[in-house]
Amino acid sequence: MRVAPRKLERGDAVGVIAPASPPVAERLDKAVEYLKELGLRVKLGRAVGKRCGYLAGTDEERVNDLHEMFQDPDVKAVICACGGYGTGRIAERIDYDIIRNHPKIFWGYSDITFLHIAIQQCTGMITFHGPMLSSDIGKEDVHPLTKRSFQQLFHSMTLSLTEDVSPLETIVKGKAKGRLIGGNLALLVTTLGTPFEIDTREKLLFIEDIDEEPYRIDRMLNHLKMAGKLSDAAGVLLCDFHDCIPKKRDESLMLKDIIQDYIVPEGKPALSGFKIGHSSPNIAIPIGAEGVLDADKKQLVIEPGVS
Template structure:
């Protein structure tokens, strides 16, 4: 069963939580102005204060924060402040029945990939892979399209991402249709062999990454391929691979060579170059809604809104 959260309205209260690493406080406070300018009331509790090593608090503290945000009837959306590391540590401790009983917007990316897909797979709730406060909206110069991508939360909206927005390349020609799933490559691979293993069957899989050398991209794509996740997908959307350059191993394959080695033989329609992920602009997509891709038109179309009226 697919669940859609209600669209936001001016005056709504939204919770900002830190389920992974702790954020840059100054950047986050600056990003709050972006949300407040859209008529939203920001509630953030201890999300900016807790530190437990590289985590934003203990596992229990971060789970409780997430539970409180979903259980509070006055909260209409839950925004993750930043990624880093830590969401996989708490996935098994989350009360998914609570989330299913109180469906609301859940937004983030990078390390949040683990929770975006876990929540969707366990509850049917559409989640959102989109720019976060500390790492995106707290920057000095935020791209207009990064700001605009939040508008899909305020009214049911369909989206069409084409080469008018970014230069796209066809890896394998064709058309595909299915629910959209995916996110950060490292996190998708980390789900394999766990109760939260990514389900790509008859779905459009989108992938992005940051700061990983090509040989590591190669290794992770190979693992996804050997696990059957690429072959089971209806189509593949390769997004931004920011700063994924050879450092340790200077003699390297290019990312295009790696994509063609692992993906082209599967003959799944594949487009690359979308500005989704650790990039500017950073375009948001809802996870779990029907989407289609057409390499001839070089387009990814989100066929249904991520929110309801």
């Protein structure tokens, strides 16, 4: 069952948590000011300023922050400060009944991908793959479209992504529809064989990544292929693969070669070039919402993610 969270209104409170790595304090402060400019009140999780190696606090502390924000009736959205590493560690500790019984906007990307998939598998609630506070909004040179993505939280709007945003390339012709599922490729692969394994059946699968050499992208797509995730999908969206170029090898396949090897043979409508993920701009999209991919017209249309 698909559940769309309620949209935000000016004056609403949003909770900021760091379920993975710790945010850069200066950037987070700047991003919080942006949320206030949008007319929102901000509540920081208890663990946001904590450190436990490469984690923002212990697993228990980070889970407690997530639980508290979803249970707090004053909080209307839960926004992740940054990614990094750590959400896979807490997935089994989360009480998904809390999320199911208190549906609200959940927003983030990168390492947050594991939580998006877990929430999808356990609750059916629409979540948002979108720019984060410390990682994106707190930077000096934020693209206007990155900031504008937050407007999706205030309005029940249909998204139409075309070449008006970025050049798109048809990889496989055709038209497909289905709910959106996906995120960071490296994180999607880590769900395989777990209770939170990504389900791509009759869905539009979108993938993105950063700083992964072509041989690593090759390995991960091969893993998805052997697990049946590419053949199960209705269509494929190839988003930004920032700096995914050869670095260690003098001779290498390139990303375009790997796409030809894995995506084209599946014969599913596929379109590449979307500025979704580790990119500038970083366009937010609602995971779990119904979408229509038209690879011939180079267009992706997505239903509203909020009600």
